[in-house]
Amino acid sequence: MGVVLEGVGLTHAGGLPALQGIDLRIEAGERVAVIGSSGAGKTTLLRLLATGLMPSNGRLMLLGQTPAQLGSAALKKLRSRIGLIHQSPPLPPRQRVVTAVQAGRLGQWSLPRALMSLCYPLDIDGVEQVLTPMDLTDKLFSRCDQLSGGQLQRVGIARVLYQRAELVLADEPVAAMDPLLADHTVALLNRLAAERQVTLVASLHAVDLALKHFPRVIGLRAGRVHFDCPAGQVTDALLESLYANDELGPVQAQANHPVPQTFGPVAGVAPRCL
Secondary structure: OOEEEEEEEEEOOOOOEEEEEEEEEEOOOOEEEEEOOOOOOHHHHHHHHOOOOOOOEEEEEEOOEOHHHOOHHHHHHHHOOEEEEOOOOOOOOOOEHHHHHHHHHOOOOOHHHHHHHHHOOOOHHHHHHHHOOOOOHHHOOOEHHHOOHHHHHHHHHHHHHHHOOOEEEEEOOOOOOOHHHHHHHHHHHHHHHHHHOOEEEEEOOOHHHHHHHOOEEEEEEOOEEEEEEEHHHOOHHHHHHHOOOOOOHHHHHOOOOOOOOOOOOOOOOOOOOO
8 A cells, every 4th residue: 555645634833734635545656746836735745744744634544554653663664664855865964975875774774784884885786776877876985065966866866766665755856957867867766666666756846847757746736635637637727727826837837848738728726637
């Protein structure tokens, strides 16, 4: 089982609702893109799926378990099965790339092995294997503060690949990359997820990347699911309604890449293609 949300809501400590009435089911092995304007709730949703936050109400199940019902040891084990790719990976500046990638398995290793890995690389071949598709093998022993923002994001992706996570959550994983590299990286991430049969959920500002590479696209607006469609059924009308009153608008969100209108205009409120 992948991910199940039933009537999930999340309200911040100040009383501001971030997510409201979220009903979603993502099967194991699915690849899903989440789009929407800034503040729509995309990052909050991913943090919820990463168990960094717990729902204020509703029911959340991840990989067949209910995080809110787990003790600390069981929750830690569940988290070791979930990989989170950050928009700005939290990599210590002086840390070597090989050590940063190996950190993906700290939650799975014994304490002595985990501590040893921080001092001496234990699996150089394994790290090189996940750095190769990221074109970063020449950076194996480089310090993280010597890398560009795009390279750091690719190290973050390599760390999750090394982790062998069953559920991969990517929060704007290519925001620091140029358009060509971003397209290549998103395509690669999808291909590797399909080959490994892992569940992939990615939040993206670039609508063109979401429609091109992901079979299913979820649009979030004001903390609610605005639509949930196969990528081929996402029309201009749906996007216009998703980004209505957004200062950037769908054109900027798509990074100036047009979206083909496959079904023509939709009158009134955009439907949810469930």
